[in-house]
Amino acid sequence: MLMPDPKDVRTLLSRYAAARLAHAEKETRKTATQLGDVSYTLCVATATTEINDALAVADRILAQPSPVARSRP
Template identity: 85%
Template structure:
């Protein structure tokens, strides 16, 4: 499995947190769609099918040592 870069994972987690807050505040079709979209993306990026599993996998990815500087442009 390809591992997402920690920077990309942090960006996804930030988007997820923002979408959850926005949906909790407004609960509109747009906020639900945005939350669904970022949840799906997190699941795909972590090779999981449930958001709680994706969040746990993201935590494991971020807990790993950072990749070598030359592994990303």
């Protein structure tokens, strides 16, 4: 599996959190669509089919040392 860039994963997680908050505050068709869209994108980026699995994979991706940190002596 190709690994998504951690920056992209952080961006998706941020968008997901914002969409969840917006939808929790006021459920509308727009907030539901935004939440669905970012959930789908996060699943695609992490090669999963369920949002909980996508969040777990995203956490593992972000927990890995960055390539810059690995290359330092």
